[in-house]
Structures are given as C-alpha cells and as structure tokens.
Amino acid sequence: MSNKNHRSLYILLISIHGLIRSHNLELGRDADTGGQTKYVVELAKALAKQTNVERVNLVTRRIIDAAVDAEYSLETEALAANAQIARIEAGPEGYIPKEELWSYLDSFTDRLFAWLLKQPRLPDIIHTHYADAGYVGVRLSHLTGLPLIHTGHSLGRDKLRRLLGSGMLLEQIEERYHMLQRVSAEEDTLSTADLVITSTRNEIEDQYELYDYYTPEKMAIIPPGTDLEQFYPPTENNQAIAFQEVLAKFLNNPEKPIILALSRPDQRKNIVTLLEAYGQSPRLQELSNLVIVAGNRQDIRELNEGAQNVLTELLLVMDCYDLYGRVALPKHHSSGEVADIYRLAVKSKGVFVNPALTEPFGLTLLEAAASGLPLVATENGGPVDIIGNCQNGLLVDPLNEKAITEALLQILEDATLWQQFSENGLKNVAKFYSWDAHAQTYLQRIQPLVLQQEPLPKPTFSPKAGQYRKRAIFTAIDNTLLGDAEALAKFIQIVRIQHRKFLFGIATGRRLDSVLKILKTYGIPTPDVLITSLGTEIYYPPQYTADIAWNYHIDRWWTPQVLRRIIDPLPGIAPQPKEQQSRFKVSYYYDANLAPPMEEILTLLRQQELSVNATLSFGQYLDIVPARASKGLALRYVARQWNIPLEQVLVNGGSGGDEDMLRGNTLGVVVDNRHREELLNLSDSDRVYFADSAHAGGILEAIAHYDFFNL
Numbered sequence: 001m002s003n004k005n006h007r008s009l010y011i012l013l014i015s016i017h018g019l020i021r022s023h024n025l026e027l028g029r030d031a032d033t034g035g036q037t038k039y040v041v042e043l044a045k046a047l048a049k050q051t052n053v054e055r056v057n058l059v060t061r062r063i064i065d066a067a068v069d070a071e072y073s074l075e076t077e078a079l080a081a082n083a084q085i086a087r088i089e090a091g092p093e094g095y096i097p098k099e100e101l102w103s104y105l106d107s108f109t110d111r112l113f114a115w116l117l118k119q120p121r122l123p124d125i126i127h128t129h130y131a132d133a134g135y136v137g138v139r140l141s142h143l144t145g146l147p148l149i150h151t152g153h154s155l156g157r158d159k160l161r162r163l164l165g166s167g168m169l170l171e172q173i174e175e176r177y178h179m180l181q182r183v184s185a186e187e188d189t190l191s192t193a194d195l196v197i198t199s200t201r202n203e204i205e206d207q208y209e210l211y212d213y214y215t216p217e218k219m220a221i222i223p224p225g226t227d228l229e230q231f232y233p234p235t236e237n238n239q240a241i242a243f244q245e246v247l248a249k250f251l252n253n254p255e256k257p258i259i260l261a262l263s264r265p266d267q268r269k270n271i272v273t274l275l276e277a278y279g280q281s282p283r284l285q286e287l288s289n290l291v292i293v294a295g296n297r298q299d300i301r302e303l304n305e306g307a308q309n310v311l312t313e314l315l316l317v318m319d320c321y322d323l324y325g326r327v328a329l330p331k332h333h334s335s336g337e338v339a340d341i342y343r344l345a346v347k348s349k350g351v352f353v354n355p356a357l358t359e360p361f362g363l364t365l366l367e368a369a370a371s372g373l374p375l376v377a378t379e380n381g382g383p384v385d386i387i388g389n390c391q392n393g394l395l396v397d398p399l400n401e402k403a404i405t406e407a408l409l410q411i412l413e414d415a416t417l418w419q420q421f422s423e424n425g426l427k428n429v430a431k432f433y434s435w436d437a438h439a440q441t442y443l444q445r446i447q448p449l450v451l452q453q454e455p456l457p458k459p460t461f462s463p464k465a466g467q468y469r470k471r472a473i474f475t476a477i478d479n480t481l482l483g484d485a486e487a488l489a490k491f492i493q494i495v496r497i498q499h500r501k502f503l504f505g506i507a508t509g510r511r512l513d514s515v516l517k518i519l520k521t522y523g524i525p526t527p528d529v530l531i532t533s534l535g536t537e538i539y540y541p542p543q544y545t546a547d548i549a550w551n552y553h554i555d556r557w558w559t560p561q562v563l564r565r566i567i568d569p570l571p572g573i574a575p576q577p578k579e580q581q582s583r584f585k586v587s588y589y590y591d592a593n594l595a596p597p598m599e600e601i602l603t604l605l606r607q608q609e610l611s612v613n614a615t616l617s618f619g620q621y622l623d624i625v626p627a628r629a630s631k632g633l634a635l636r637y638v639a640r641q642w643n644i645p646l647e648q649v650l651v652n653g654g655s656g657g658d659e660d661m662l663r664g665n666t667l668g669v670v671v672d673n674r675h676r677e678e679l680l681n682l683s684d685s686d687r688v689y690f691a692d693s694a695h696a697g698g699i700l701e702a703i704a705h706y707d708f709f710n711l
C-alpha cells in the first residue's frame with residue numbers, strides 16, 4: 001500500500017437520480033434533471049484536473065428506456081482521461097422518478113459495492129449527492145470504512161416547510177414526495193458523514209439547522225462555480241440571437257425588456273406567484289414581457305404529475321389575466337440555447353427572477369450574473385449569499401406578489417441601478433464562483449479525512465482449501481430456526497447431507513454463550529460462521545475464533561455510557577439482564593404501551609449527536625449497536641471473505657433486527673410467523689419471499705422456491 005500521505009486520490013461521487021451524461025445535459029427536461037446533475041458533472045471534471053487526483057468516478061443509475069437517449073444505458077462513459085461515469089442497475093430498467101427509487105437503493109448499494117471490488121483499488125473517499133445517494137453512501141461507508149462526505153443540494157425538511165407554507169397539505173406532499181423516507185435518509189446521512197459540503201452559509205444556518213442531527217462544525221461552505229465560457233454578456237455587435245424568433249411567436253412587442261424565469265417545472269420553484277404578480281400589475285405589463293422557461297415539453301398531459309400541475313396552473317393563470325402577447329412559455333430549448341436566452345434578456349435590459357419558495361443554492365443566479373443580468377430572487381436560501389457576494393440584485397418574500405412587483409419595477413425603471421447590478425454581477429461571479437477554486441478548497445478539506453481513514457482490511461481469514469462454497473444460508477434463531485421441531489429436524493438433515501454445498505451461517509441477536517447452549521440443546525450442527533449480538537461479533541468454529549478486525553471496524557463513535565444516560569430514563573423501557581448485554585450491544589425491554597415510539601427514540605439519539613443502529617424486535621426488544629454493525633453488514637463482510645455473491649446467499653428472518661439483512665441482493669425469506677409491522681416496508685422489495693410456513697419451515701420452503709441448490 002503506497003504511503004497515503006502522497007498517494008494521489010481516487011474520488012467516488014454518487015448521484016443516483018436524473019439523466020446524467022458527459023455532455024449536452026438535458027437540464028430541465030424533468031424534475032430530476034437540473035442543477036444537481038450539472039453540479040456533479042462539473043465537479044467531477046474540475047476534480048479530475050487537479051494534479052493530486054488519480055481518478056474520479058461519478059456513479060449514477062443505469063437507465064434502459066426507449067423514452068430517453070441510449071447513452072444513459074452505457075455502463076461507463078468517459079468524462080476525462082481519468083474520470084468516468086459508471087452506471088449501476090437498480091430496480092426496473094426504465095427511467096423512474098427519484099421518489100420511486102427508495103426500495104431499490106439496497107440493491108444499488110450491493111451492486112455498486114460489487115463493482116468497486118472489481119476496480120484496481122477502493123476509492124479514498126465517497127461523496128454522495130442528495131438523500132438517495134446518501135442512503136447508499138451510508139451503507140457503503142459502513143461496509144468499507146471509507147470516509148463519507150455529503151452534499152444535500154436540496155433538503156426534504158426545508159422543502160416540506162415551504163410547501164406547507166404555500167398551502168399544500170401534508171398528505172398531498174407525502175403522497176407525491178415520500179418526504180418521511182427522504183428525511184430519514186437525510187438524518188442517517190448527516191449522522192454518518194465525516195463532512196457536509198454546502199454551497200452557502202444560509203444552507204447551514206437555515207436549512208441543515210432543521211435536522212435532528214445538526215453539527216455545523218462538520219460542515220464546509222465551498223460555493224460551486226459556473227462555466228464562464230458558456231455564460232457571458234451579449235457581444236456589442238447587434239448580431240441577432242436565434243431564440244428571439246421563438247419568443248417573437250408569443251409576444252406582441254418583443255423588443256420590450258424581458259423578465260426571465262428559468263427553472264425546472266417543480267412546485268417548489270413557485271413560478272405561478274411570479275405570474276400572478278405580473279398579471280396583477282398593468283405597469284409591469286406595459287413595461288416588459290414575461291418569459292418563463294420551465295423545462296422541455298411536447299404534450300403537458302404526458303408529463304409527470306408534478307410538472308403537469310405546474311404548467312397547467314401557469315396556463316390557467318395566464319388565461320385568467322388574459323396575458324396573451326405579453327407572456328412567453330416556450331415549449332423547447334436546447335442546453336446550448338440557455339446561455340442565449342440569458343443574453344437576450346440582458347440585451348433587452350431585463351431582469352432574471354427566481355421566485356422559489358426555497359432555493360437551496362441557485363445555479364441559475366450564477367448563470368444570470370455571468371451574463372450581466374440583474375436579479376430578483378427569493379430570500380429563502382442560497383440567493384441570500386449569492387446576492388450578498390455579487391451585489392447584483394434584490395431579495396424578496398416569494399409569497400408576496402406586491403414585493404416581487406416592486407423589486408422588478410425598481411430595477412426596470414432605473415437604468416443606473418440596472419447598469420450597476422449588471423456590472424457587479426459580472427465582476428463578482430468570477431471572483432466568488434469558480435470550479436477550479438472549488439476543487440482546490442475541496443481537496444484541502446478532504447485530505448485529513450483520507451489520511452485518518454481506516455479502511456476495513458481485506459478479509460484476513462481465507463477459507464481452507466476445499467472449503468470454498470458458492471452459496472450460503474444464514475438464519476436467525478428465535479422464532480425462525482426454532483419453533484417447529486419437525487421442520488427443524490428436516491433442516492438439520494439438509495445441513496448434514498448438503499453441507500459441502502453451502503456455507504451454513506447463523507445471524508442472531510443472542511450472545512455467543514447463549515447460542516452455543518441452543519446449538520447443543522437442539523442438536524444443531526456446528527455452523528461455519530456465527531454472527532452474534534446483532535451483528536457486532538463474528539466467530540469462526542470450531543475454536544470460535546473472534547474476528548477482531550470486525551470489532552475494530554465497528555468500534556467507531558461508540559459511547560454506550562452516553563447512550564444509557566439518554567435511554568435509561570425513558571418510560572416503558574428497562575435494561576435487559578446483563579447476560580443479554582455485550583461490549584457492542586445495549587439491550588432493553590420495550591413496552592409499546594408506555595415507551596415513546598421508535599421514531600422519537602431515533603430523533604432523541606440524533607439530537608444527542610449519536611450515530612448508532614437502533615432496532616426493535618418482536619415489538620419488545622430494543623437493541624442498540626454501533627452504526628457500522630448490523631446482521632446485514634456483518635453478513636456482507638462474511639460473504640466477501642468467502643467470496644460468495646450475495647445473489648447466492650439465502651437469508652431467513654422474521655423480526656426488525658433481521659430487516660437489513662433481508663434487504664438488497666440477498667435471497668430473502670420471511671417466515672410466516674413474522675412480526676408484521678417490523679417488516680412491513682420489505683413487501684415492495686422484489687427479492688424477499690414471504691413464506692406460508694412458519695419457523696424452519698420457511699427456510700425449507702425458500703430452498704425450494706429459489707431452487708437454492710441449483711443456483
């Protein structure tokens with residue numbers, strides 16, 4: 001291993017949703033392809049140019065769908081000589097909205113991990129973008145021990161707050177955006193990440209501050225850049241800009257100053273309030289035209305629900321105020337035309353407006369500034385910093401039509417102010433927002449994380465010759481292996497007869513001493529590997545050698561005494577006897593009638609900045625272990641040691657503590673006597689078989705169902 005201090009870096013960026021490729025980004029095509037898509041491609045290219053960066057991978061989801069370009073199905077695509085996009089399959093092949101990706105992210109994680117193990121070496125750092133990639137990065141970081149950094153781009157709690165403020169009902173928001181799942185993933189990411197990179201101070205103070213796990217000291221403000229070769233002011237010569245033709249179709253007096261809004265057609269962008277302000281102001285209508293660029297569309301009725309609602313509402317409001325001839329809503333524009341659109345607005349002495357309910361950062365504001373276009377922008381989010389730095393516009397309350405109108409008139413009616421804002425923007429965007437400066441600051445900030453990382457060592461243990469197996473069965477004990485003597489006897493028979501053909505593993509919440517008693521009492525053959533105490537300990541028979549590397553790996557940010565001080569006083573919760581406790585497991589009895597709901601306990605732990613794994617089993621056992629430990633994570637560590645693909649690992653479970661080993665690419669089976677609500681959200685996973693039989697009968701049924709011995 002070369003000395004880490006001098007080795008050049010291999011950086012892994014993960015950005016899962018949207019349409020990502022090396023060129024000609026289809027920004028605005030849909031709600032998932034916008035600023036983040038552009039940000040990660042430009043970041044990857046900027047990092048790849050740095051001298052001490054050896055390789056950059058930008059990992060995204062592989063999409064095979066006739067509705068989108070075939071390029072998105074390429075498994076790799078070059079971004080630079082030392083940078084590639086890598087596309088990993090997860091769930092259905094087709095292009096689906098980011099809100100529907102959640103149940104496929106465990107599988108994405110397993111496939112990405114398998115892909116990484118095939119590369120010349122593991123990355124030095126994982127950088128995730130948005131909640132879905134955060135979900136994957138947390139698991140990947142636990143699996144590998146690699147440092148995790150995160151950039152939210154847009155935060156669920158902030159979006160939720162603003163949508164509620166705009167009058168949407170919680171049920172509507174949950175139905176459309178699956179906000180609870182997203183916020184839970186964001187909290188887990190914040191509690192695992194070593195560093196959070198934001199674009200502005202406002203994000204730290206006003207957006208991340210909403211989270212239970214809020215640690216400003218782990219956050220770094222590194223503003224993104226913008227491409228000054230693409231965005232620049234119109235040239236002096238009066239060369240016509242082709243897009244003018246497109247707008248002329250809509251406008252009676254196309255020479256009037258343009259008020260330009262450009263964003264994805266998403267509710268959060270709040271374009272309709274701008275249209276309302278324009279519709280209510282005869283003065284604005286006399287002085288200017290309103291141009292709204294909101295993605296590309298052929299037929300509004302074919303767009304996804306969010307975009308359809310936004311555009312339909314705009315047409316209705318336009319009609320209501322009879323704004324025909326004064327408002328342009330172009331259907332198409334290419335990514336190459338975007339810069340021209342800004343320049344058209346500048347030539348007309350117009351204004352760029354971003355009326356978003358909240359704008360985490362706002363790349364369009366940088367683009368407008370680089371074009372010389374003054375700004376009117378929402379006071380919620382990144383524009384506070386951007387206009388603060390660039391001194392090139394006015395901030396407004398996005399829900400106040402009057403304020404928006406006044407700000408627009410103030411700039412449109414004052415040529416001196418317009419000129420001042422235009423010049424300030426041009427000068428300051430180059431000074432404060434450059435990708436090269438971003439990449440240099442980025443590398444300085446991650447260097448200490450790379451140096452201190454303790455990657456999980458390649459498995460020391462290697463199976464003895466002849467012991468290689470290509471499949472495995474892992475089962476929990478209570479109510480899964482045990483409970484039906486006849487079925488257990490049949491399973492024991494299979495173990496004895498077929499034992500050369502598969503690795504027999506046990507993954508239990510019990511301690512080693514308790515498991516050994518069970519094996520003896522029920523005559524269960526000695527397993528090849530024992531995962532005990534809920535994935536915190538791993539033993540290898542016959543001497544039951546403990547895997548010390550695993551203990552060292554999970555012992556991170558583990559402070560059981562702090563944990564006990566927080567949990568012990570809670571009502572309806574009592575410590576289990578000491579023989580159930582272990583070095584890396586704190587266990588309680590949980591009385592659902594008296595104790596706070598699990599969500600509240602998780603919130604409490606995060607608010608105390610604890611990064612742990614808390615699970616409820618059989619509705620009565622609350623177990624808390626280090627974040628890097630679980631049955632699923634320990635099982636993956638063992639499968640990697642024995643080089644057994646997860647697709648050949650049959651896993652049998654029945655309660656909350658088993659959930660994470662049943663997710664992902666393993667072959668899951670849930671026994672019929674399962675604890676239903678603890679495993680409820682497994683139902684939409686395509687790799688879990690819900691057995692009709694209970695206890696060990698479930699395993700026997702699954703062996704047949706998956707045709708296990710012929711895999």
Ligand SMILES: O=c1ccn([C@@H]2O[C@H](COP(=O)(O)OP(=O)(O)O[C@H]3O[C@H](CO)[C@@H](O)[C@H](O)[C@H]3O)[C@@H](O)[C@H]2O)c(=O)[nH]1
Pocket residue numbers: 026027028029033034035036038039153154262263264293294295296335338359360361362363364365367382
């Ligand atoms: O019809 C459109 C709409 C958008 N864009 C482009 O798409 C990007 C939009 O980026 P941004 O204005 O930042 O908004 P979002 O797409 O919402 O991006 C998210 O991610 C960005 C990067 O972190 C943050 O700046 C935003 O606040 C956050 O909402 C810009 O480059 C636009 O030029 C188009 O080309 N055509």
Ligand SMILES: O=P(O)(O)OC[C@H]1O[C@](O)(CO)[C@@H](O)[C@@H]1O
Pocket residue numbers: 017018031032033034035036037038098130153154155156159266268
């Ligand atoms: O508004 P939301 O749902 O938080 O999502 C913001 C979207 O904008 C993007 O920039 C699109 O690339 C991503 O951050 C995300 O898909």
